[in-house]
Amino acid sequence: xxxxxxxxxxxxxxxxxxxxxxxxxxxxxxxxxxxxxxxxxxxxxxxxxxxxxxxxxxxxxxxxxxxxxxxxxxxxxxxxxxxxxxxxxxxxxxxxxxxxxxxxxxxxxxxxxxxxxxxxxxxxxxxxxxxxxxxxxxxxxxxxxxxxxxxxxxxxxxxxxxxxxxxxxxxxx
Amino acid sequence: xxxxxxxxxxxxxxxxxxxxxxxxxxxxxxxxxxxxxxxxxxxxxxxxxxxxxxxxxxxxxxxxxxxxxxxxxxxxxxxxxxxxxxxxxxxxxxxxxxxxxxxxxxxxxxxxxxxxxxxxxxxxxxxxxxxxxxxxxxxxxxxxxxxxxxxxxxxxxxx
Numbered sequence: 061x062x063x064x065x066x067x068x069x070x071x072x073x074x075x076x077x078x079x080x081x082x083x084x085x086x087x088x089x090x091x092x093x094x095x096x097x098x099x100x101x102x103x104x105x106x107x108x109x110x111x112x113x114x115x116x117x118x119x120x121x122x123x124x125x126x127x128x129x130x131x132x133x134x135x136x137x138x139x140x141x142x143x144x145x146x147x148x149x150x151x152x153x154x155x156x157x158x159x160x161x162x163x164x165x166x167x168x169x170x171x172x173x174x175x176x177x178x179x180x181x182x183x184x185x186x187x188x189x190x191x192x193x194x195x196x197x198x199x200x201x202x203x204x205x206x207x208x209x210x211x212x213x214x215x216x217x218x219x220x221x222x223x224x225x226x227x228x229x230x231x232x233x
Numbered sequence: 234x235x236x237x238x239x240x241x242x243x244x245x246x247x248x249x250x251x252x253x254x255x256x257x258x259x260x261x262x263x264x265x266x267x268x269x270x271x272x273x274x275x276x277x278x279x280x281x282x283x284x285x286x287x288x289x290x291x292x293x294x295x296x297x298x299x300x301x302x303x304x305x306x307x308x309x310x311x312x313x314x315x316x317x318x319x320x321x322x323x324x325x326x327x328x329x330x331x332x333x334x335x336x337x338x339x340x341x342x343x344x345x346x347x348x349x350x351x352x353x354x355x356x357x358x359x360x361x362x363x364x365x366x367x368x369x370x371x372x373x374x375x376x377x378x379x380x381x382x383x384x385x386x387x388x389x390x391x392x
Contacts, residue, residue, distance in 0.1 A: 076353075078327060078338070078352055085344055
């Protein structure tokens with residue numbers, strides 16, 4: 061295999077030109093042909109081969125996919141660019157509806173940092189638009205920072221883009 | 234803002250109408266999910282494929298058997314082009330996305346390292362301008378049958 065190319069998303073976030081969606085390792089594609097250890101090996105193998113942009117979400121599992129990605133990439137954290145997502149009301153092991161209220165975002169991100177075994181979420185998405193919460197209150201601005209337990213302020217969003225919008229959020233312990 | 238993640242592939246072209254132009258203007262990247270059409274664009278799914286319980290494709294209208302049969306023409310064309318470029322259909326599907334804009338970064342999913350490698354090698358697939366134009370027109374020319382989500386999930390989108 062040749063060298064993996066990189067590309068820049070907005071705000072200069074450089075990622076591998078092709079990433080890896082981790083969701084299917086934990087749900088939605090029927091029984092996994094491999095064991096959990098196999099999936100850890102696939103994730104580590106991907107990063108070692110230059111596929112360093114890994115995508116997960118709180119709701120995949122729920123929680124189990126972030127836990128898997130966290131365990132797999134902990135020894136390779138500096139080499140990976142991890143994206144995750146908030147935005148669902150998760151109860152009884154499933155998404156029961158939408159919830160992008162700031163206090164819910166705090167809870168979700170605090171949990172994501174813990175499950176991903178990291179101090180930093182490189183890319184944080186709102187998973188679905190929540191019509192009950194103005195977009196300005198859900199999108200991170202440049203200076204947004206997190207610390208555990210997550211503290212939230214009101215973020216400013218310059219414009220609304222359709223689809224799921226994400227900001228680069230530096231989260232610190 | 235850094236990126237938007239939306240479904241985008243050879244057979245799901247929804248972001249082109251409004252999202253892509255807005256992102257270009259705002260300097261925001263696009264991260265396509267399901268860039269391989271949940272496997273359909275790899276050529277490994279046909280009308281006879283059965284999905285296990287719990288597989289999301291049992292609930293996606295586009296994967297109903299008769300829609301799969303109707304959509305086979307698209308994959309066949311992709312397969313032929315891929316053979317000419319010494320690549321797999323999945324690699325061509327990813328290369329087409331990469332050719333759309335330099336700030337498009339697809340995130341194909343897989344549970345096998347061999348597929349990770351195959352997908353990564355898409356960055357080395359050289360599509361000519363004619364190839365890209367041909368693929369640009371493919372979905373409209375052959376048609377795509379079936380919605381990409383069931384009714385409940387469609388309600389969460391495009392807000």
